[in-house]
Amino acid sequence: GENVEQHPSTLSVQEGDSAVIKCTYSDSASNYFPWYKQELGKRPQLIIDIRSNVGEKKDQRIAVTLNKTAKHFSLHITETQPEDSAVYFCAASIMGPYAGFQKLVFGTGTRLLVSP
Amino acid sequence: GAVVSQHPSWVICKSGTSVKIECRSLDFQATTMFWYRQFPKQSLMLMATSNEGSKATYEQGVEKDKFLINHASLTLSTLTVTSAHPEDSSFYICSASPPGQGTYNSPLHFGNGTRLTVT
Numbered sequence: 001g002e003n004v005e006q007h008p009s010t011l012s013v014q015e016g017d018s019a020v021i022k023c024t025y026s027d028s029a030s031n032y033f034p035w036y037k038q039e040l041g042k043r044p045q046l047i048i049d050i051r052s053n054v055g056e057k058k059d060q061r062i063a064v065t066l067n068k069t070a071k072h073f074s075l076h077i078t079e080t081q082p083e084d085s086a087v088y089f090c091a092a093s094i095m096g097p098y099a100g101f102q103k104l105v106f107g108t109g110t111r112l113l114v115s116p
Numbered sequence: 117g118a119v120v121s122q123h124p125s126w127v128i129c130k131s132g133t134s135v136k137i138e139c140r141s142l143d144f145q146a147t148t149m150f151w152y153r154q155f156p157k158q159s160l161m162l163m164a165t166s167n168e169g170s171k172a173t174y175e176q177g178v179e180k181d182k183f184l185i186n187h188a189s190l191t192l193s194t195l196t197v198t199s200a201h202p203e204d205s206s207f208y209i210c211s212a213s214p215p216g217q218g219t220y221n222s223p224l225h226f227g228n229g230t231r232l233t234v235t
Contacts, residue, residue: 043226106160
């Protein structure tokens with residue numbers, strides 16, 4: 001089955017620095033790659049996603065890149081702020097049990113700490 | 117849009133009792149919902165895929181007789197943890213996607229989660 005690896009497990013940066021989180025996946029059929037931010041005790045919130053027909057997507061300070069050949073994708077956060085501190089999860093889609101529907105496999109998470 | 121509501125947000129129960137968790141899609145119809153479990157400082161692990169009007173599909177290692185899933189309508193899925201034990205204590209989160217997104221999956225929206233503590 002699909003295996004999604006995520007690195008690093010923890011990342012500490014100074015406010016204003018950039019942060020990069022990397023994920024690799026194993027299933028070449030995966031075609032949807034979302035990133036979620038989860039604050040302590042709360043639900044995961046979708047922050048950005050990318051589909052396999054594009055190589056890069058940007059939304060203000062957040063960007064995601066996808067290399068389908070190498071089967072890896074990365075989250076880039078620029079000009080980090082203390083409120084960016086949270087756990088970030090990548091995910092990759094795999095075929096679900098019903099035709100035309102996919103499900104997500106999550107990475108192990110990255111705890112990002114942004115110090116003022 | 118795409119709001120998923122989950123209830124209760126937390127529950128404490130005694131070992132051996134059953135607990136029901138509800139997941140509702142508030143502003144869209146969800147033919148499929150997903151149930152995840154998250155242990156402290158760990159990732160989200162998919163437990164099962166719930167499909168309206170048919171049996172749920174369970175991931176490997178998840179006991180279907182212990183985690184009963186019912187998806188009786190297009191906006192409601194329930195997860196019942198039967199004969200709960202302390203090792204079932206976890207954060208349970210449901211999710212759903214608005215339909216009709218073509219080839220690629222829709223963004224998955226999560227409920228608030230239910231923190232279950234079994235004493």
